[in-house]
Amino acid sequence: MEPSPIVQRLIQALGPELVLTDRVTLKDRRHDYWLLSQLEDLQGRGVPDPLCVVAPKDRADVVTTVNLCRESLTPVVPFGLGSGVVGGVRTGPGAVLLDMSAMARVLEIQVDNLTATFQAGVRGADAEAALAHCGLTLGHYPQSIDLSTVGGWVATRSSGQFSTAYGSIEDILLGLEAVLPDGSLLETRCVPRASTGPDLKALLTGSEGTLGVITAVTLSVRWRPETRDFNVFTAPGMEEGFETQRYILQSGWRPAVMRQYDEADAARLFPGLVNENLVLLLLVHEGPSAAVEAEKEACSALARELGCTPGDPAIGPRWMEERNHVPTFEEFLKEGIVLDTIEVAALWDRMGALYRSVMESWKTVPGILYRAAHSSHGYRSGLNLYFTFAAKPDRPGEMASLYENCWERAMEATLDVGGTISHHHGIGRVRKAKLERELGPGGIGLLRKMKQVLDPWGIMNPGVLIPD
Amino acid sequence: MEPSPIVQRLIQALGPELVLTDRVTLKDRRHDYWLLSQLEDLQGRGVPDPLCVVAPKDRADVVTTVNLCRESLTPVVPFGLGSGVVGGVRTGPGAVLLDMSAMARVLEIQVDNLTATFQAGVRGADAEAALAHCGLTLGHYPQSIDLSTVGGWVATRSSGQFSTAYGSIEDILLGLEAVLPDGSLLETRCVPRASTGPDLKALLTGSEGTLGVITAVTLSVRWRPETRDFNVFTAPGMEEGFETQRYILQSGWRPAVMRQYDEADAARLFPGLVNENLVLLLLVHEGPSAAVEAEKEACSALARELGCTPGDPAIGPRWMEERNHVPTFEEFLKEGIVLDTIEVAALWDRMGALYRSVMESWKTVPGILYRAAHSSHGYRSGLNLYFTFAAKPDRPGEMASLYENCWERAMEATLDVGGTISHHHGIGRVRKAKLERELGPGGIGLLRKMKQVLDPWGIMNPGVLIPD
Structure with a gap:
């Protein structure tokens, strides 16, 4: 088959080695890890192949691609490593996929500046x-760290497992380079902090490929911590756990990690290590030894005061070792089971209601097999919750609608108690219909205006983030 | 004199008590604290009065004002308490001044959420x-705290004196309400963190009144710290001081305050307390007692290792007490002297060059009387510097051009070493001509597009931030 005109133009401009059209590559990059895309593949009505996969070497290649696509009104779908779970990557008919994982050079590490x-x-x-060679670390460790890119982290507003002390991606992002839909280049100045108008990095952070293509990022990194220590407790219930976390954080302590598992998640993730019907609290303290010691002692004292009991010390190292091992969706889908995690967040005074409401909303889901939650990112003002559901409908044909039903219930329950529908996975396609309620009419109007002025052609990752 | 048609319409819509036209009010609100505006007043060629001062009670009054001004293409200049020092407020001919200090209600303090x-x-x-009544504190203490508003802090991307531990305004801003130029209302969801598209709060933060009017803010507050302690050192030179600060911050410590004064600023601000030719380092440690103790001890050890010597312990309490006392510009202007502070920032490896370059750039300024610097906000990646100059030209008629000359030299010297032209005062009018070099062509283009789509009428604080 003759390649389409845009593919021919891309080959002419970039050379054939950067414009891939082989079946395997096209098939491999059609979508991210969103369950519904995987389900469609398994059910034989999969996402269509892109027209081609562009593998840019540098930002000039990205500019060329964006310019050619804009001139022919061809959709451009940026792709990192495909670990997204909300449908942020899904090639529609006639789209060009921009495989950013081809731009994989470590450009510079400045040890003096920790950048x-x-x-x-x-x-x-x-x-x-690369940082470990210099004794450094990112401090940003999303569970997907082996399967995701630094640019993808910025595009989706990622949080790492150690964010409670080290912040989320926006807190360590010092500089950014991006190609805007009109082909112009945004290069922000790399400085510790500035008051020179609105932070332009923030426009691209969380834009999910809809406002431009991020081509380089500068992050604020750290020395590897002098000490790491663990702290494990059990609490009688979720409310008691929330109160313990709240007191620790509001007293001015910042454990690098603080996680709270409800009874079901504790039993599933730490079998044999937690007594039934107990909530598990896991803390990781990191930093200079004297700071770690002071923090561990203070957190232990607070936890005891608030009715917690020391837990099995094997849990800390176990979590560190196994924290990125997760079962694939595929093995469940083949059994006719749909499942997902849904991360939301709210202020402290809504946490109990948030937990109960989402759990309650799933109680009556037909075929529900599992529902549970844990928290993983704490703030002075509140907390996130990571809900997990698994459900098996009577007929495989009902899997997609059952999945959507579970999401719908969780989103509405979260919004009803004043929470946010996403803490760090983003909107993609799975949450898009709820964004208007999340942002309100003024917010959604503002987002649409930004899209309209930056991408009036509508070429950048259409169908994602912004409701139609 | 008959009021102009827009003033008549405002009176009709808002009532006469909210639309002030008396001479004293008009004169009082013409401009902020920018030296050039004060100089013009003193020299009898002052900034013109606004058409009227609107004193809104609530956001509905702001919507009404913005709508009426947009319909008649009348400039709207938002005003907080006028403490800005970069010319962000200056009423042009025919402008309506929106005196936000009339909206001064504490809406809600949530002790559970620390919001x-x-x-x-x-x-x-x-x-x-208001927070102190509940045992709470902002943690955000700009020197202008008695003379500035919480909305002004957001509009200008303010930093407080304790930002090294507690962050700047964007780090504690949880929610925001703003009236956009089209009259629509932006109300962001108040949550600890979200990944629901680009952070819309960031668009207004630092927008200096050019993209909308901020009408309410929700901040993440703190319990008053258990302990406060001081730590004072002298260093043989600025480079040694920078290295000490860098090691402390990069080791993972976060003193609430860390300041470094060069010889001239140390002698001027702490007369009799610092030996000549020494650089002064002042740290404030705050937090739980155990954390303060560990941090103080570690910082002291690091400072000694890096060649610092303990300083006069009277300096800490003296700074706390006198930190917001500053001489007024007016007393100098009357003596024919121009002066200002210029806060910039850069990565660590440029700090020595930044200090030397700006100081050097002023050496040949005719009539230069004083040039000095201190740092006041530290980061893992770098530091700010607060330069001060004072100069007296031969003739009073040269004061404005001498002032502009000093600014021009400092801005160019900062940009030449890769620094940012403003750490936390903003752009206003005094830095506007340098913003293009700061943001680059892509950045300035993006900012202009945002202005164009949000305020195509050009009514919001024209002449500020965005170069013509």
Whole structure:
């Protein structure tokens, strides 16, 4: 088959080695890890192949691609490593896929400044390995670190497992380079902080490919901590756990990690290590030894005061070791089971209601097999919750609608108690219909205006984030 | 004189008590604290009065004002308490001044969540006093806290004196309400963190009144710290001081305050307490007692290792007490002297060059009387510097051009070493001509697009921030 005109133009401009049209590559990059896309594949009505996959070497290649696509009104779908779980990548008919993982060079590590500049497609684990050579670390460790890119982290507003002390991606993002839909280049100045108008990095952070293509990022990195220590407790119930976390954080302590598992998640994730009907609290303290010691002692004292009991010390190291092992969706889908995690967040005074409402909303889901939650990112003002559901409908044909039903219930329950529908996975396609309620009419209007002025052609990742 | 048609319409819509046209009010609100505006007043060629001063009670009054001004293409200049020092407020001919200090209600303090919601015009010191009743504190203490508003802090991307531990305004801003130029209302969801598209609060933060009017803010507040302690050192030179600060911050410590004064600023601000030719380092440690103790000890050890010597312990309490006392510009202007502070920032490896370059750039300024610098906000990646100059030309008629000359030299020297032209005062009018070099062509283009789509009428604070 003759390649389409845009593919021909891309080959002419970039050379054939950067414009891939082989079946395997096209099939491999059609979508991210969103369950519904995987389900469609398994059910034989899969996402269509893109027209081609562009594998840029540098930002000039990205500019060329964006310019050619804009001139022909061809959709451009940026792709990192495909670990997204909300449908942020899904090639529609006639789209060009921009495989940013081809831009995977570590550009510069400045040890004096503790800064590291990466091409956007550098895999998280590779960034971390490059830093480890200098005794440094990102401090940003999403569970997907082996399967995601630094640019993808910015595009989706990622949080890492150690965010309670080290912040989320926006807190360590010092500089950014991006190609805007009109082909112009945004290069922000790399400085610790500035008051020079609105923070332009923030426009691209969380834009999910709809406002431009992030081509490089500079992150504020750290020395590897002097000490790491664990602290494990059990609490009689979720409310008691929330109160313990709240007191710790509001007293001015910042454990690098603080996680709280409800009874079901504790039993599933730490079998044999937690007594039934107990809530589990896991803390990781990191930093200078004297700070770690002071923090561990203070958190232990607070936890005891608030009715917690020391837990099995094996849990800390176990979590560290196994924290990125997760079962694939595929093995469940083949059994006719749909499942997902849904991360939301709210202020402290809504946490009990948030937990109960979402759990309650799933009680009557037909075929529900599992519902549970844990928290993983704490703030002075509140907390996130990571809900997990699994359900099996009577007929495989009902899997997609059952999945959507579970999401719908969780989103509405979260909004009803004043929470936010996403803490760090983003909107993609799975949450898009709820964004208007999340942002309100003024917010959604503002987002649409930004899209309209930056991408009046509608070429950048259409169908994602912004409701139609 | 008959009021102009827009003033008549405002009176009709808002009532005469909210639309002030008396001479004293008009004269009082013409401009902020920018030296050039004060100089013009003193020299009898002052900034013109606004058409009227609108004193809104609530956001509905702001919507009404913005709508009427847009319909008649009348400039709207938002005003907090006028403490800005970069010319962000200056009424042009025919402008309506929106006096946000009239919206000064503390809306809600949520002790469980450590959140506080204020109308935008609440004075900083009043916000702090309201929190103190509950044992809470903002943690955000700009030197202008008695003279500035919480909304103004957001509009200008303010930093407080304790930002090294507690962050700047964007780090504690949880929610925001704003009236956009089209009259629509933006109300962001108040949550600890979200990944629901680009952070819309960031668009208004630092927008200096050019993209909308901030009408309410929700801040993440704190319990008053258990302990406060001081730590004072002298260093043989600025480079040694920078290295000490860098090691402390990069080791993972976060003193609430860390300041470094060069020889001239140390002698001027702490007369009799610092030996000549020494650089002064002042740290404030705050938090739980155990954390303060560990941090103080570690910082002392690091400072000694890096060649610092303990300084006069009277300096800490003296700074706390006198930190917000500053001489007025007026007393110098009357003597024919121009002066200002210029706050910039850069990565660590440029700090020595930044200090030397700006100081050097002023050496040949005719009539230069004083040039010095201190740092006041530290980061893992770098530091700010607060330069001060004073100069007296031969003739009073040269004061403005001498002032502009000093600014021009400092801005160019900062940009030449890769620094940012403003750490926390903003752009206003005094830095506007340098913003293009700061943001680059892509950045300035993006900012202009945002202005174009949000305020195609050009009514919001024209002449500020965005170069013509």
